[in-house]
Amino acid sequence: MAQKTSQTPSRTLTRAEVAKNNTEDSLWCIIDHQVYDLTDFVDAHPGGSVVLRQIAGQDATSAFYNLHRQEVLQKYASLCIGTIEGEKAEVISHQAGDLSRVPYAEPLWLTPIFKSPYYSESHRKLQRAVREFVDRDIYPEAQQKEEDGTYISQELVDKMAANNLLATRLGPGKHLAGRTLLGGIPGEEFDYFHDLIVAQELSRAVSRGFQDGNASGMMISLTAVRQWANDAALRDRVTDECLSGRKFMCLAITEAFAGSDVAGIRTTATKTADGKHYVINGTKKWITNGMFADYFVTGCRTGNGFSVILVPRDDNVTTRKIKTSYSTAAATAYIEFDNVHVPVNHLLGKEDQGFIVIMSNFNHERWAMTCGVARWMRTIVEECLKWSHQRIVFGKPLIQQPVIRQKLAAMISRTEAVQAWLESVTYQMCNLDYAQQSKLLGGPIGLLKSYATRCAHEVADDAVNIFGGRGLTQSGMGKVVEQFHRTYKFDAILGGAEEVLADLGVRQAMKQMPKAML
Numbered sequence: 001m002a003q004k005t006s007q008t009p010s011r012t013l014t015r016a017e018v019a020k021n022n023t024e025d026s027l028w029c030i031i032d033h034q035v036y037d038l039t040d041f042v043d044a045h046p047g048g049s050v051v052l053r054q055i056a057g058q059d060a061t062s063a064f065y066n067l068h069r070q071e072v073l074q075k076y077a078s079l080c081i082g083t084i085e086g087e088k089a090e091v092i093s094h095q096a097g098d099l100s101r102v103p104y105a106e107p108l109w110l111t112p113i114f115k116s117p118y119y120s121e122s123h124r125k126l127q128r129a130v131r132e133f134v135d136r137d138i139y140p141e142a143q144q145k146e147e148d149g150t151y152i153s154q155e156l157v158d159k160m161a162a163n164n165l166l167a168t169r170l171g172p173g174k175h176l177a178g179r180t181l182l183g184g185i186p187g188e189e190f191d192y193f194h195d196l197i198v199a200q201e202l203s204r205a206v207s208r209g210f211q212d213g214n215a216s217g218m219m220i221s222l223t224a225v226r227q228w229a230n231d232a233a234l235r236d237r238v239t240d241e242c243l244s245g246r247k248f249m250c251l252a253i254t255e256a257f258a259g260s261d262v263a264g265i266r267t268t269a270t271k272t273a274d275g276k277h278y279v280i281n282g283t284k285k286w287i288t289n290g291m292f293a294d295y296f297v298t299g300c301r302t303g304n305g306f307s308v309i310l311v312p313r314d315d316n317v318t319t320r321k322i323k324t325s326y327s328t329a330a331a332t333a334y335i336e337f338d339n340v341h342v343p344v345n346h347l348l349g350k351e352d353q354g355f356i357v358i359m360s361n362f363n364h365e366r367w368a369m370t371c372g373v374a375r376w377m378r379t380i381v382e383e384c385l386k387w388s389h390q391r392i393v394f395g396k397p398l399i400q401q402p403v404i405r406q407k408l409a410a411m412i413s414r415t416e417a418v419q420a421w422l423e424s425v426t427y428q429m430c431n432l433d434y435a436q437q438s439k440l441l442g443g444p445i446g447l448l449k450s451y452a453t454r455c456a457h458e459v460a461d462d463a464v465n466i467f468g469g470r471g472l473t474q475s476g477m478g479k480v481v482e483q484f485h486r487t488y489k490f491d492a493i494l495g496g497a498e499e500v501l502a503d504l505g506v507r508q509a510m511k512q513m514p515k516a517m518l
């Protein structure tokens, strides 16, 4: 994914010249027809100096690719001093925007020769532009933040806002009218296939915590404000603040006392005697983006039920970091509301009727998560295909082992099955109005997400077995597989646990059964 940081020097050298530089005082080696001067690097090499002394003056291509990710060479391109006379590099290095040439590393619609009924030229233009943006602008920061656990930079947020990428996170809708999107797409053209593309391309930054840190809180909360705000001026101001990247928003429903069980929520909102304010008291847990949010779309108990209120951050709102198994770059928070006064026009929907406000966004949230996890599985297939061709064990590449090919067959099949089902559901979303989607697609999307994360479970398990110890190591060859195995559960739990969603799917089918003996 990383791009080349510098050009290969134009100097040409012979293999005989390289062979002479075989001591600690001058230690060269050949990797992929190019010559590397490792003399000053030996002591800094994370794999130690002994191994480098052993290959001094030699062609170390297969030794190198047996142990390193290709991006290591790109990162250390400055060590390259020339190319072997009459030879040229064979390794394909990824440039920003490129499609992968590894089979199954791209969905079928992006694979040369293959066709799809779902995607138009508009989708293809958007895909190309978003891929380039992710490779160039998001990937490097995402990698760094995933590791150090700090939050997305304002600089990147500003860039995403300027390109209207932030606005696309809410899905199709009026908020895109008049905006020109990446690839020159008019906002009015943006449909659920464009939406799928954005979700899948963003997850190519392979940083699961950062992926959620990147405006996913806003994605699942600003939609509720847009749909349910009673005060149009407030709705428009807040939309503008968030889509321009000046302010951040999150959804604050779950509590230590209640997860998916909204009826168990203990945070209260009580009206002041003059009726002008709600006073909010209580706590929230596992709130994605809560650490840096300026607004909290908060589920509260009111007089006779449950209500949703847009709470601006003030001194009576405290947020504390929660460390989960993915990076704190997601800004996951524990929140305390201590007598927070909020004007009554911040109520979303009707008092005591907040359940529909929360439910209204679930389909899109679950569907978007499925887009991401489907793309993650594909990335893992790519990692495993590359590794099993590159890795030499018992004297031959790993791919020569039938048991490895069986695992790859299962991984590829699961990935393609999820993508095909996802596209079929997406097509229905494009052709049903909002009310029909709410009525008819809750079940299928629940089943789809639940199936996708079950597949992710199997794919993660197989991938670790293929990578061995490296699949358990946070750096080096297996780091993407290690991350997926550690984090795929976020998609299985967030937005509705696997079993709950599977059950929802069947219960919705029960409602649609004909009322007759069949």
Ligand code: HEM
Binding pocket: 029, 031, 036, 038, 045, 046, 047, 048, 051, 052, 055, 060, 063, 064, 067, 068, 069, 072, 073, 076, 079, 475, 476, 477
């Ligand atoms: C341009 C030349 C090289 C560079 C820039 C380089 C860089 C690195 C880096 C960054 C790592 C840390 C692991 C990772 O992030 O992938 C590493 C690990 C390692 N390197 Fe190299 N390396 C080079 C050549 C070699 C060669 C030629 C050999 C062996 C003959 C070698 C053997 C190792 C070993 C054994 C490890 C530890 C791998 C592990 O823990 O799985 N390196 N190297």
